[in-house]
Amino acid sequence: MSASLLAPFMISGIVLAAVPWLIHRIRRPERETMFFSSLMFIPAAARKRIERQSLQHILLMMLRMLGLILLAIAFSRPYFFWEATSLNQTEGASHIILMDVSASMNAGHRMADARREALAILDSMQPIDRCALIVFDRKPDILVPLPQNAGDLALNRSRMRQKIASLAPGHLTTSYLSALQSAQEMLAADDSGNQEQPRRKIIHLISDFQKTGLSSFERRWALSSQIDFNPIAVGAPQDNHFSITDIGVPKKLTNRFLIMAQIKNTHPSSQDESLCRIRLFLNGEEKESREVFMAAGHSSKTSFAIDMPEEKSFYGWIEAAPDSFPTDDKRYFAWNSSSPKQVWLAAAQPGETPPWPPSFFLKSALQIDGNRQWIVHEKSFDELEQALPGAPPDILILCGMNTINQTQIKAVFNYLRQGGGAMLLLDEHAARPPFSLEFLQPLGLHAEGWRSTDANTPTRETFSWIDFEHPIFYSFRGSEFNDFTSIFFSHYLVLEEPSPQTAEMNLKTIARFENSNPAIIIQKHDKGRLLIWAFTPDVRYTNLPKNSRFVPLLWVSLNQLADHEERQDSYLVGDILDPSMPSSNENDRWLITSSNPQTTAALRSDSTPAKFRRASEPGWIQWRRESHPDDSIVCAVNIDAKEADFSAIPIEQFRQKFAASSQDEIPGRSDDSIVDNQQIIHHEWGRILLFFLLVLLFAETLYSARLSKKSLTAAAKQGVD
Amino acid sequence: MSSDLFHIDPQQLAAITDLQLLARIVVEGFMSGLHASPHFGASVEFAQYRPYVQGDDPRFVDWSLYARTDRLHSKQFQAETNLRCMILLDCSASMSFSSMKASKFDYARMLSACLAMMLFRQKDAFGLLAFHEEIEAYIPPRMNQQHFNHMLLSLNDLAPSRKTNFPAILQKANDLIPHRGMLIIISDFLHPFKDIIELITLLSVRHRDVLIFSISDPMEEDLSLNRSVTLIDSETNKEAYVVPDFIRKEYQENRRRHFSQVREECFSLEIDYGEFLTTEPLDRGLFQFLSKRKQILLSRSAHRTRTGGGS
Structure with missing residues (x-):
């Protein structure tokens, strides 16, 4: 049996014991003192009385000091603890x-070790013990529940062994909290134990204890104090070596792609740079390889530039040299071309515009080399009137309003009502x-009019307010991009603020000039959307x-x-696949192929709609339209890179995080004895001290009263004080 | 006997810081008041006759006696019997007590200075041993002006402090002080006397002539305090809260019992003992000393007469 304190900081209150001593020193009787040659002729009785009084006062002082010490110790909540041996064994x-x-x-022999540990736990159990098996990655899955009847115990054991032997690791991330909560809920729901003499409840957690399995945002949660927690670590930190943690496929030029990968040497020990061979596979064929040198704990980026002419989509992977954890040695990528959007640019008639009209900059911005996203067609307002009703574009840009007539305006409104998107650049x-x-x-x-200021004076205006929460400016909200002060305007159209009565017009101002005039307004117009710039991109x-912000x-x-x-x-294992089939209709049939033939077969036989299917393993998946095999979509599936980080939590730290805190548990309990998760019986005895303190206070009061009475009697007798 | 005309209040004497001046004032005043010759005990004083033996100085032959008796006799003088005197002065903390201007120690120091002056004038050798629990100062007995000055300086430098350890000091004094001679112990004797009686006996046997002066303060005599007070023992720092009216009687009885014992023990050992209050003139002490000295010299003369030996 040992003793300790639950609130050790309260023991510092022991310094309060100095208070009676100080009072004793300060409040000594203020009598006249005199140095006398010798006290040898002073009657012994008088001296003894004085000495006795002095001793009595010292005793009283010590009594009070003892009281305060007891109080401090009681508040620091001392407790005994000892191994619980009296729990229900029957x-x-x-x-x-x-x-x-x-x-x-999947790394090394972790799963085999885990299976062996689980079987060892099964072997060590008493015949009357019951057991359940829960496997978990990012979610728990109950494989064998706790048996409800004593007759099921044998079956329970055999099922446990069977399931443990067949366990295989998946490709998902780790989450300890949900698993432990699930286990605790199962134990809490287990009503087969005798309530008066509860069963021992034990959770054996077999894991590699990855740090990434704990989220720093998780609230403080601990297991019940009734549960014995037994974490068992498997695997060594040096299991992993090289892992590919990220991959990207940006397109640089027409038909030229840059495949970038981040490789990390996760070896925990410091050693010299290691050589890693990186290979690029494209559409199943090896294209390139190179060697990368990296020190332990370091990351490196590598990129491959490839040309992919006439390809609508392609897939591939980058592979590092295989090691004990092959899952993170390969990372897949995919690229799909997107169908371009039709943009009609309706601008002012030629000849009435300056050498570089706004339409010039608009056209240039939308036809950047290699871009297939926008297909720009220049239209006159007359053409607009005729063409809009027949084959409307995806987006209509109106620039230069000097020649537009009523009929053309009506055509634009009709276009908007049908769900079109238009952009007005007001001059x-x-x-x-x-x-x-x-x-x-x-x-x-x-x-209200065209605001004109002198372009050469500093009165040029800028955006004074921008709604960075709006989707248009949301991507500019970062501190590196949100500075629009370099853009100035010397001329713009002064628009009157929509009054509250016109709120139903769905107008929303998302940028303003310095004098609060609206600069950019967006409006939902029936099914369509209208974006209004109160200025025109005219360099005059x-x-x-x-400005560099114009194109974005x-x-x-x-x-x-x-x-x-x-x-x-790109998806992570476990994500719902949403390939967004281009221009698909319900009659189209899509053929699925993937990196794993078994997965292909499973996906083909799965009647679940595509948007509800989950990615189950790393690889690539391709959908081809049966009627047009060239029309295809491909996506890549990878494991979460966090799983490649084998940094482990020390097992004691993990135990402390989830084990029941004595400080949390004891105050809520009605009795002083508790059984914590380590099967330790705590007995808090601070209340006994408080009882002694009460007795002591009573004794002190009596003793103090007696001394006062004697002192008064003596004073009355001596006729002094 | 002393004359009242020359009695000077020791409380006033205490204001004189020059011990030599103080001693001269007291001693000369005292001497001038004596009826006897101020040269009492000087070397010219006749003591006795003895038969002439060959080698005696013919100057000391009494020719008148030879004329009457037809026998040669030589004269002997008291000058041949000068003594050596050692003053043991208690300078423990208890001696610092005073209810008046002069403390017990001041009084004892003045008395010592006066005794030294008197001894110096009578050509006697004198020395000093100041003590508390240790020996604070020791000046072996000598007789010259320089020695006298040295002694007065030493007395001037002394200050009462620390506890008294009478037995240890008397033991050391017994070893340190030359045999034979006069021993004057000046103290307040606030120490159980039974502890030191044996050593005093030993000292009196070895030195024969011991004179004890016990100094007390008037307040110590009767505990003349009119209020309750916490008394702190100046040597042990022990405290006692006392209401004087209640304990005075018992206190006085305890004190009387103690000093009666001292007195009786001294009497039984034929030790001259004198009790002095710090308010008493110093003359009484000096007179007591002179009486003792005379007694010593007379006894020595008688001794020589009986034995027939010379000095």
Whole structure:
């Protein structure tokens, strides 16, 4: 049996014991003192009385000091603890074996070790003990539940052995919290134990204890104090060596791609640089290889430039030299071409515009070399009137409002009502009829006029406010991109703020000039969307076309208008696959192929709609339209790179994190004795001290009263004080 | 006997810091008041006759006696019997107590200085041993002006401190002080006397002539305090809260019992013992000393007469 304190910091209150001593020193009777030659003739009785009084006061002081010391010790909550031996031995114990089957368990002999440990636990159990098996990666899965009847014990054991022997690690990430919560819930729901004499409850957690399995955002959660927690670590930290942790396929030029990969040497010990051979496979064939030198704990990036002419989609992988954890030695990538968007650019008539009209910059921005996203067609307003009803474009850009007439405006509104996306770039002509009356007024906007300032003076205005929460500016919210002060405007259209009464017009201002005039407005117009710039990208009026933010802003704006979303080409194991089939209709049939023939067969036989299927293993998956085999989509599936990080939590630290905290548990309990997760019986005895303290206070009061009475009697007798 | 005219209050004498001046004032005042010759005990004083033996100085032959008796006799003088005197002065912390201007130690120091002056004038050798629990100062007995000055300086430098350890000091004094001679012990004797009686006996046997001066403060005599007070023992620092009215009687009885014992023991050992209050003039002490000296010289003369030996 040992003793300790639950609130050791409270023991510092022991310094309060000095208070009675100080009072004793300060409050000594203030009597006149005199140095006398000798006390040898002073009667002994008088001296003894004085000495006795002095001793009594010292005793009283020590009594008070003892009281304060007891108080400090009581508040520091002392307790005894000893091994619990008196738990119910006749009912047996309930064991839950939690086995980690996350991707990291593929490394080395981890899974074999885990199976061996689980079997050893089974062997060590008493015949009356019951056990359950839960495997977990990012979610727990109950393989063998706790048997409810004593007759099922033998069957329970045999099922446990069978399941343990057949366990195989998956490719998902680790989450300890959900697994432990699940195990605790199972034990809590287990009502077969006698409530008066509870069973021992034990959770055996067999894992490699990856740090990544614990989220720093998880709230503090601990196992119940009734549960004995037995974490068992398997695997050595040096299991892994090289892992490919990231991969990307940016397109650099027309038909030229850069395949970039990040390789990490996860070896924990410091050693000289190791050589790693990296190989690139494209559409199943090895294309290139190279060697990378890396020191332990370091990362390195490598890239391969490849040309892929006439390819709508392709896949591949980068492979490092195989080691004890082959899962992270290979990382897949995929690339799919996207169908371009049709953009009609309706600008002012030639001859009425400056040498570099706004349409020039717009066209240039949308036709960057190698870009297939936008197909720009220049249209006149007359063409617009005829073409819009027949084959509407994805996006319509209107620039230069000097020649637009009422019929053309109606055609644009019709286009918007049918779900089109239009972008208005307002110039000085927009303030005049018919545009201001026929176009802006129905939108709830009123053009007050063309604001003109001297371009050579510092009165040029900038954006004073930008709504960075709006999707158009959201990508600019970072501190590196959110500085728009370098863009200035000397001319722009002053638009009147929509009044509250016109709120139903769905107008939203997302950028303002310095005098709070709206700069960029977006409006939902029936099914369509309308984006209004109160300025035009004319270099006479603004430096926006020459600014580096022009192209991104234009692209994001057009994407927003076209409601375009980036196709996801890469998934993690466990993610729902959403290949976003291009222009598909219900009659189209898609043929599935993948890197693993078994997976291919499984996917083909799966009747689940494609958008509900989950990626189950690393590799690539390709969908081909049966009617047009060239029309294909491919995606890559990889394991979470976190699983390649084998940094482990020390087992004691893990135990402390999840084991029941004595400090948390004891206050809520009605009795002083508890059994914690380590099967240790705690007995807190601070209350006994408090009882002694009460007795002591009573004694002190009595003794102090007696001394006071004697002192008063003596004073009265001597006629002094 | 002393004359009241020359009695000077020791409390006033204490204001004189020059011990030599103080001693001269006291001793000369004392001497001038004596009826006897100030040269009492000087070397010219006749002591006795003895038969002439060959080698005696013919100057000391009493020719008148030879004329009457037809026998040669030589005169003997008291000058041949000068003594050596050692003063043992207690300078423990208890001697510092004073209820008046002069403490017990001041009084003892003045008395010692006066005794030294008197001894110096009578051509006697004198020395000093100041003590508390250790020997604070030791000056072997000599007789010259320089020695006298040295002794006064030493007395001036002394200050009462520390405890008294009478038995140890008397033991050391017994070893240190030359045999034979006069021994004057000046102390407050606030020590159980039974512890030191044996050593005093030994000293009196070896030195024959021991004179004890016990110095007390008037307040010590009767505990004349009119208020309750915490008394702190100046040597042990022990405290005692006392209400004087309640303990005075018992205190005085204890004190009387102690000094009666000292007195009786001294009497039985034929030791001259004198008790002095710090308010008493120093003359009494000096007179007691002179009486003792005379007694010593007379006894020595008688001894020589009986034995027929010379000095």
